Amino acid sequence: MEIIFLGTSAGLPTKERNTQATVLSLEPLLNEFWLFDAGEAVQHQILQTRIKLGKLRRVFITHMHGDHLFGLPGLLSSRSFQGGENKPLTLYGPAGIKAFIETTLKLSESRLNYPLEIVEVEDAAVFKEDDITIKVHLLAHGIPSYGYRLELPASQGRLLQDKLEKxxxxxxxxxxxxxxxxxxxxxxxxxxxQDYRAEAVPGKILTFFGDTMPNSNEDLLAEQADVMVHESTYLEGDHLLSHQYHHSHIADVVSLAERSQVKLTLINHVSNRYHQQDVTALSEVIRAEHPDFNFRIAHDFMTVKID
Ligand SMILES: [Zn+2]
Ligand SMILES: [Zn+2]
Incomplete structure (x- = not known):
């Protein structure tokens, strides 16, 4: 499995970073891709990768801000012509996502040649798809913003050949x-x-946050996660200023990861005030201050393998 970042900027695109979009490739568990947020130009970013739109099976929108959403109508339309014909796609998002998509498609007279199911989520919703449990929790961002926690199925332990041969x-x-x-x-x-199999390997927990300032639901999403994808719009400076804008500061993310025992934190949604050289320098500062905090600050097209 791997996570591929297609857009890592906050609010506005920059020359280095596109607006928000993150892909989860589920191979070998499932031969499909899931997408979290669809900022403008997400389909252009996908063209730079090996991702096939026909294999895009589920799209999760965290909230209705444009930097997470404005690429979605174009993506859904293009999928009709890029291998998606007759292949169903399920879209999850906050209240309003159905009206947004149906209105856009209707007014632009766009027709999809595949079944599109739209699911409007609410706090504490739970879905089970292909043995993957998806838990949804509301965050704190001024408008409804959600996080999606995926609990993957445990895999069977290997056969104990020595024991069988005995x-x-x-x-x-x-x-x-x-x-x-x-x-x-x-x-x-x-x-x-089962006496001849090693212990089952627990399923991975992967959690994808929408924009948020600190709040108690974050702990439900992050608890014991193997990988947490979380915004940190502010990588330094005034901690409380970030909350005025309903966003997170790096100190908030460190605190959440530590108390939830998150194994790896991948940071996205970086303010456009930071150029890549700033991000590299700030990463070193964060690493020095928090040596136990296992993190990477994502850039566009960064790919992280998950064993
Ligand atoms: Zn945003
Ligand atoms: Zn937002």
Missing amino acids: EGIMPGPIYRDFKMHDTVEYEGKVYRA
Whole structure:
């Protein structure tokens, strides 16, 4: 699996950063992409990657601000011509997303050649898709803004070949039965398959935040996450100023990651006041001040593999 950042700027695009869009590639679990936010020009960014729009299966919009949304109508329209024909797409977003899309498509006389399902989310909503649990929580951003927490399914532990061989069960098609079934009958004896498998590997927890200032729902989204994608519009300076604008300061993100025991924090939605050289320098300052904070500040097209 991997996370690919297609836009990492706050509010306005810059020459270095496009507006918000983050892709989750679910391979090998699922042969599809999920997209979180769709800032303007997201489809241009996608053209620079190996992402095929036909494999884009779900889109999650965090909130209705333009830097997270204005690329969506163009993306949905282009998908009709770029491999999406007859392939369903589900769109999740705040109240209003349905009217926004239906009105835009209607007034521009755009027709999609695939089924589009639009789901308007609310606080504490839970969905289960392809064994992935999606938990939604409301944040604090002046307008309704949501975070999406994905809990991936546990994967089965590997077969314990040594133990099987001790029983006289040698590699062959029978091993498939030990992977697939609860009990296996072999040469007249019945075995409990789980005794011959290593412990199941817990599923990853990946959490994607919309714009927000600190609030208690953040903890529900971040708790024990393997990867947290979170905004930090402000990477230095006046901590409280960021809250006046309903955004987060790096100190807020560090605090959330520490108390929630997040393993890796990926920071996006960086103010357009920072050029890449500033970001590089500020990263060093943050690293020196918080040596236990495992983080990266995303840039456009940064790709992070998740094992
Ligand atoms: Zn924003
Ligand atoms: Zn916003």
